[in-house]
Amino acid sequence: MKNDDAQTILRNNKTSEHEGGGEGGGGGGGYFGTDVAHTLFCKPSSFSRMSQVNIYFAGSIKGGRQDVGIYSQIIEQLKAYGHVFTEFVGDKNYSGPTEADGKKDKEIHDTDVSMLKKSDCVVAEVTQPSLGVGYELGRAVALEIPILCLFRPNEGKVLSCMIRGAHDGSAVTVVDYTDIVGMHQTPVSDGLLGLSSAPDTSIWRCL
Numbered sequence: 001m002k003n004d005d006a007q008t009i010l011r012n013n014k015t016s017e018h019e020g021g022g023e024g025g026g027g028g029g030g031y032f033g034t035d036v037a038h039t040l041f042c043k044p045s046s047f048s049r050m051s052q053v054n055i056y057f058a059g060s061i062k063g064g065r066q067d068v069g070i071y072s073q074i075i076e077q078l079k080a081y082g083h084v085f086t087e088f089v090g091d092k093n094y095s096g097p098t099e100a101d102g103k104k105d106k107e108i109h110d111t112d113v114s115m116l117k118k119s120d121c122v123v124a125e126v127t128q129p130s131l132g133v134g135y136e137l138g139r140a141v142a143l144e145i146p147i148l149c150l151f152r153p154n155e156g157k158v159l160s161c162m163i164r165g166a167h168d169g170s171a172v173t174v175v176d177y178t179d180i181v182g183m184h185q186t187p188v189s190d191g192l193l194g195l196s197s198a199p200d201t202s203i204w205r206c207l
């Protein structure tokens, strides 16, 4: 798996479905489909034609930084479509507040919650379990912010029932994927982020 490719898409993803078929289903296998785009970017009419989309990316920090390279690549993709509040989550040199930066836990919490409240969607890489990410997802659900969770089953981990079980293909979408490959703005990433390849349309158009 090449995780160092700067221009990436998620490959071989499959929308999560519980054994026996989850309610609402997840838009079938293959690549990210219009269901995901709809989930993320086609909230009722208030969502149409916004000038800037704010994206909250969530990924493990204190829970373990082994996937930071993947976070960074996902963030790079997301930046093509809007403002990512939490770019530092993909910074390999960041592992939490230090005495030197003087940031207190409360300040971090309050700032993050404030950014979350201003977010139009949340994208979380959930392969590496993290209490903070779980907390952010719970807050986002309460705030009715659409959520996309990305999980890599081939890492030998099992996703929490509270995340996979939250998948409804609407407010919360859980997608299993295998790896990230080097391409940019393909139908896959377009599907993920609702970006139409047609030049005269914007990402806010429902697919």
Ligand SMILES: O=c1[nH]c(=O)n([C@H]2C[C@H](O)[C@@H](COP(=O)(O)O)O2)cc1CO
Pocket (backbone or CB within 6 Å): 057, 058, 059, 060, 061, 062, 063, 064, 086, 089, 095, 096, 097, 108, 112, 129, 130, 131, 132, 133, 136
């Ligand atoms: O320093 C931090 N800054 C910060 O914004 N967070 C937020 C963003 C991440 O999506 C999430 C990670 O949580 P955790 O550290 O429990 O793995 O919490 C978490 C920490 C460290 O707990």
